[in-house]
Amino acid sequence: MAMSGMAPSAGAGQFQRASFTGSAGEYFGIWIVNVLLTIITLGIYSAWAKVRRNRYFYGNTVILDRAFEYHATGKQIFIGRLIVVGFFIVMNILAVIVPPVAIITPIVLLIALPWLIQRGVRFSARVTSYRNVRFDFVGTAGGAFKAIILGSIIAAITFGILAPVASRWLWRYLFNNFRYGDRKFATEPRLGAIYGVWFLSAAMVVIGTVIVGGIVAVVVAGASAAGEGLAGELEGFNVAAFLGIYAVAIVYFLVYGLAALFYRAGVRNVAWSAATLDGRHELLSDVSRVRYAWIVISNIILTVLTLGLMRPWAAVRMARYVNEHTAIRVNGNIGEVLSSMEASGAAISAEYMDLEGFDFGF
């Protein structure tokens, strides 16, 4: 009887990289069938499509020779979506009968947002397993309020100067409440390190703003220099304004988008590399900011140019890159990990909160 422990003895003491074993050709088939069946069933299949997509990506994400598994069912996600759609229909009908409801609904949603986020992250964690052991998330709604709502607000009102503080709150909230079975994750990203990656993005934003400001100045100058005559003024003004709006939009998308991508990748590196599992086993992320941004941008261009047909290829390419730059160093023996959720079955079937966009899957 052969028993395989968690740490492969050969690679002990070294960082073991994750990998992605899926292929664009294989995923294309899954994706196109998802799309086709979603259209034919008037959208109903999209819940099951999500399950197949996530099972494919989780099941091909391999670390220490084992893959992850996604356990949510199409029915769960479908019911969750029905609840959301039902809520909005009821609120809309109420708003017609009692107009003040229209003002109350967004306020209620805003107040409920931290709770929704916390439930969404917990759902994502609980439907994920590795080596037959489920992940869990024990963060609170209050924690989500501080980490996400308050963090966004302070980042916004300080024009991004305090963004690293917000990022630190966010990653600490996610990692420190994350559980693999009975083991804890933890991260203590240093603020200085986050400011280190923040600096480049901040410099890009400042330079971008100067360029945008320059364009606006040129437009205004061009307009007033175009002469006093009405026709001249019009001509100069509109042509310059027209070009100016496009130039501003392009600079905005390029510089600010690029700065955001650099920052996202940089903070991921800092947060993951400061993270541990069980207090001993170290995680690592060494995503190259330039390469990451290039993959995101070229993926967007290819996806749009092919009207989405290259999306499977793009998704696989991204997953492969990110996985290959994520690693774990197992220090000592992990031993037997047990699921911390005793009544895992009941706990999961009661959960329908799957908040899109809060997947930060492993």
Next chain:
Amino acid sequence: MASDHGIIAKGEWHKANSSQAMEAELREEEGRVTALSDGQVFAFAVLGRVEFSQRVGSIPRRVTFPDGSVFETRDNDAVDAYLRARHGVRSGIIHRLEEFHPRLIVFTIAVILLGMSIYRYALPALVEVAVLVTPPFVPEMIGSGTLASLDRTVLKPSELPEAQQRKFAEGFSKLAARSKGGEAAYKLNFRDGGVIGPNAFALPDGNLILTDDLVKLAGSDEEMVLGVLGHEIAHVEGEHSLRQLYRAAGVAGLVMLIAGDVGSGVEDILTQGGTLLALSYSRSAEAEADRRSVELMNAGGYDPAALARFFAILEDKLGDHGKTNMLSSHPGTPERQQDIRAYAAEIKGRPQP
């Protein structure tokens, strides 16, 4: 293959809720499925109580026993062969559709054709439904919100003399009185447009904004300004901005629903780009508003083709000789003038309603 004593596949067995794994094989013996190794049985159950996970690509397959323990194998083909022999072909139908096969080309073509017809027929229908169920205070909220933020940022109070403003307001109410909703549904606002330049635009709540520069551009041709206002009234009448907003939201929503995961970048472009797109009207909305301006001007006793003169000035002064093309949301200016004049001539021939 799947005989009574047959081995189904080799893999690993996990105790319930435990990370520990043992090498094991899965067998079917006497109507029971068993996970075992070297004669030691880890788990067993009658056929119907064992759950085989659906195949997705070539990710590991899970076989879950009633006690919560799990047998996992990468040998998908062996499990498929076993299930086929036992239960017929039903179990993996979706996976078989997804397999790399020339059939996928047919699927791709079907998706493209269906996508095009959704865009052509389903999207406009959804937009109409959304417009129908929109309570009236929504356009009011959008309108007053937009006007307030425009006033804070680009617009300045008008410098037009009171008398001139009154003249335009009179003509405007004549047009408004003949449109849907009547005079009370529209309000003309005079503003110094700043960067916006010579322009007039309508907000969904019936607020119209006329910039001083447009009045200056028109010079003594006040009918021309009224023609432009008639055009803007038509945008409100036809709820064009609400339609455009729903259209952009509909495109974003449908793409995200159907494609499932489009990547965060494309998602941003769809939502933010969609909002930008919603600021301009579609070509058909512009053409409709042009025709409506002709009708309103005619009904108000003005020159129905006055709007064409505005486009003539645009063409003259701004060099806008562009022909209509697929990328521009506005029909080419020379073409619009022609259409307006033709329609004006047509409507003049008709008896007044």
